[in-house]
Amino acid sequence: MAAGGGRPPGPGSSLEPYVQTRIFKIIVIGDSNVGKTCLTFRFCGGTFPDKTEATIGVDFREKTVEIEGERIKVQVWDTAGQERFRKSMVEHYYRNVHAVVFVYDVTKMTSFTNLKMWIEECNGHAVSPLVPKVLVGNKCDLKDLIQVPSSMALKFADAHNMLLFETSAKDPKESQNVESIFMCLACRLKAQKSLLYRDVEKRPGRAQKLEQSRDAHGKSACPC
Ligand SMILES: Nc1nc2c(ncn2[C@@H]2O[C@H](COP(=O)(O)OP(=O)(O)OP(=O)(O)O)[C@@H](O)[C@H]2O)c(=O)[nH]1
Numbered sequence: 532m533a534a535g536g537g538r539p540p541g542p543g544s545s546l547e548p549y550v551q552t553r554i555f556k557i558i559v560i561g562d563s564n565v566g567k568t569c570l571t572f573r574f575c576g577g578t579f580p581d582k583t584e585a586t587i588g589v590d591f592r593e594k595t596v597e598i599e600g601e602r603i604k605v606q607v608w609d610t611a612g613q614e615r616f617r618k619s620m621v622e623h624y625y626r627n628v629h630a631v632v633f634v635y636d637v638t639k640m641t642s643f644t645n646l647k648m649w650i651e652e653c654n655g656h657a658v659s660p661l662v663p664k665v666l667v668g669n670k671c672d673l674k675d676l677i678q679v680p681s682s683m684a685l686k687f688a689d690a691h692n693m694l695l696f697e698t699s700a701k702d703p704k705e706s707q708n709v710e711s712i713f714m715c716l717a718c719r720l721k722a723q724k725s726l727l728y729r730d731v732e733k734r735p736g737r738a739q740k741l742e743q744s745r746d747a748h749g750k751s752a753c754p755c
């Protein structure tokens with residue numbers, strides 16, 4: 532028997548402390564055809580899909596990212612925009628959600644005006660105001676067809692305390708921007724959780740609010 536007794540470490544075991552990977556559930560919401568599937572594909576797979584079909588229920592995609600030395604699993608819920616494909620799933624979308632991405636199509640005004648309805652649905656499912664939410668205007672590559680001016684989107688985002696990203700799932704030059712949508716949320720979640728833990732230690736029952744930051748173009752920038 533080995534000195535010290537007990538069972539020797541088995542294959543694959545480690546004396547390092549076991550570190551659990553945190554999972555952040557991020558849901559992507561918005562009208563059908565705004566590009567939710569393409570955006571999530573771009574973030575998780577790094578490409579623009581040749582062809583998509585209307586999402587039925589939900590498609591799950593995930594990506595493991597590293598933030599300040601911590602590995603975090605970003606679990607993206609690509610939801611269905613069509614009522615008939617989502618109605619049985621809505622409760623599941625919002626349950627234990629960590630962050631919400633609202634998407635509209637910059638070339639389709641109705642997808643922007645319908646955001647009010649999507650926000651109401653989200654609020655109707657008791658999603659905490661502490662859950663970070665961002666607004667994404669997709670299809671910016673279609674420059675000649677733009678219907679939703681940036682100024683209008685920015686005003687709306689401000690009114691709802693959201694960061695605004697205008698981007699394109701299709702344009703490869705925008706892939707960094709698409710990545711920053713999800714990374715920004717993951718950073719905020721990581722920071723928010725630590726702030727909350729610290730806050731709870733110091734002042735029980737009170738949560739700290741994360742401030743938004745803005746870049747030189749007046750659009751919101753990642754606060755991390
Ligand atoms: N030009 C352009 N087309 C895009 C972009 N993103 C998506 N599309 C196209 O828009 C259409 C709809 O994209 P999807 O990602 O399937 O839309 P969705 O929001 O997931 O739709 P539902 O699943 O029905 O809710 C497809 O024909 C895509 O090729 C983009 O950034 N630029």
Ligand SMILES: [Mg+2]
Binds near residue numbers: 609610
């Ligand atoms: Mg889809």
